[in-house]
Amino acid sequence: MNIIYFANPNSIHDIKWISYFSAKPENSCYIIPQKHQLESASKEIHHRLGEANIHYVPPLGVFSIPRFFYTLRAFRQLKKIIKDKNIDIIHVLYGEPNALWALGKNYLGVKFFLTTRGTDVLVTIPDHFRNFSIQNLYVRCLYKKAFSYYDRIISTSLKQIDSIKKHFKIKCEPVIIRTGIDIPNADEYSDSLLPDDLKKRNFILMPRKMSAIYNHEFTISAFQFLPLEIKEDYVFVFLDADSEKRDYVQLIQELIAEQTDTEILFLPSQNQNELYTLYAYAKAVIMNPKSDGAPVSAMEAMAFKKPLILGPLEYDEDLFGKGVMRLSSWDEKELANKIRMAVTEEVEGMVNAAYERVLNLGNRSNEMSKLEKLYQEELK
Structure with a gap:
């Protein structure tokens, strides 16, 4: 499988998810961080990702709501990456704001997975539903549309699933998969x-x-x-x-x-x-x-x-x-x-x-x- 992860290289938890698959020779795993995440990653982190066989893809352009032209350009970048690397799956490892990339699912032509972690679907995204403004109304519509495109939604707790079902109409039943730990030696x-x-x-x-x-x-x-x-x-x-x-x-x-x-x-x-x-x-x-x-x-x-x-x-x-x-x-x-x-x-x-x-x-x-x-x- 060839998989792109929208993830944070500085997150131990994100890397634990990705490295399980990158360790298997039949898989090719790529990570697309946000620009500020890449800039803050230390040399040690870059080295660790290299050892784990996790390959960087340069950050995409900003997913901008008021400047949607920049977002369209980013989708074109992503389409080229998918073609060049023969990508099968895009997996977003935190819902806010990267869940919105699923809006391009039909254009990109790959399977989309989302993992929610807690604060994303319990606090930050629901804030757009609680606080009324024209901008929040628009953002709310975008998130509703994006969540409806996901082929699979995974959460790390039952409470997250309750929040997802409360705020979104989705085509798949969310499942619990926890990050888990390697029992220490x-x-x-x-x-x-x-x-x-x-x-x-x-x-x-x-x-x-x-x-x-x-x-x-x-x-x-x-x-x-x-x-x-x-x-x-x-x-x-x-x-x-x-x-x-x-x-x-x-x-x-x-x-x-x-x-x-x-x-x-x-x-x-x-x-x-x-x-x-x-x-x-x-x-x-x-x-x-x-x-x-x-x-x-x-x-x-x-x-x-x-x-x-x-x-x-x-x-x-x-x-x-x-x-x-x-x-x-x-x-x-x-x-x-x-x-x-x-x-x-x-x-x-x-x-x-x-x-x-x-x-x-x-x-x-x-x-x-x-x-x-x-x-x-x-x-x-």
């Missing part, structure tokens, strides 16, 4: 990879990136309600201090500076082995985003048998039910109590239950094989 992490400040220390990990949607300020606000012995015994670890979202990083740095009685370590972004090492040695993992799908970071914590605390969102019960500590409301005191429970109470039964769930429902190889079957069915 012991040789993928080592205490030698731990930062010196964490060696022989108890710590609690907040693994999500620096973005306002991940709501790190809520987590920090709960620290004031923690018992003194936990503040004295634990380091609280945040990641992605080198994020390009400097305004949000600065906000978090300012909030950290105010926590004079709590030790907080703000680390730069981590590679996969470094991240696995943090999971392996953490005493608990916390994430409280404002919107979410089926987070890989949560599944990774479950795979390492770590107590996992999630916010009060509608996560899929089959995966994030039994074995996961869930908040009932956005209450800092409740979060502080969950942290206390995670590090002071017996959790072996809970984390073992979570591990079995992720083993059965979040295994990357199993999930990607489902997608492979969908590809093959559409190309028959």
Whole structure:
């Protein structure tokens, strides 16, 4: 199969989807990033894509609604790429704004797949339906038309499917395929990879990136309600201090500076082995985003048998039910109590239950094989 992915080369999750197929010699896989995504990708990322046999296609022209001439030119570019590389499938790996490329499906003459991830179909696209303006009315019509063209729509959570069915008339039944994880092996992490400040220390990990949607300020606000012995015994670890979202990083740095009685370590972004090492040695993992799908970071914590605390969102019960500590409301005191429970109470039964769930429902190889079957069915 020859497949083009509209995807972000900086996204570990996007690359996990693509690399499953690029590793197979019978497939040729190409990635079309947005211009700013390509410009922000490091040399290490370019090297990693090359090693994974994922080939770049130069970014297309802007999909412009007010300047539709530019969009028509981009469609012509894409048509030529499809012909030159004998493309069978175009797969969009995040719905906003790239779902709109399906508007050219009949002209392009290939199968179109869409994967939604959470915020795209739960927040940003539905905002065009909630807020009335002439522009939103036009954008809403374009998204409705685009979604109707997809041969297959895949979501990473049940809530996303509910939102899609609420807002769009589609010709296919959406299916659940989660990004999933590769169950970690012991040789993928080592205490030698731990930062010196964490060696022989108890710590609690907040693994999500620096973005306002991940709501790190809520987590920090709960620290004031923690018992003194936990503040004295634990380091609280945040990641992605080198994020390009400097305004949000600065906000978090300012909030950290105010926590004079709590030790907080703000680390730069981590590679996969470094991240696995943090999971392996953490005493608990916390994430409280404002919107979410089926987070890989949560599944990774479950795979390492770590107590996992999630916010009060509608996560899929089959995966994030039994074995996961869930908040009932956005209450800092409740979060502080969950942290206390995670590090002071017996959790072996809970984390073992979570591990079995992720083993059965979040295994990357199993999930990607489902997608492979969908590809093959559409190309028959």
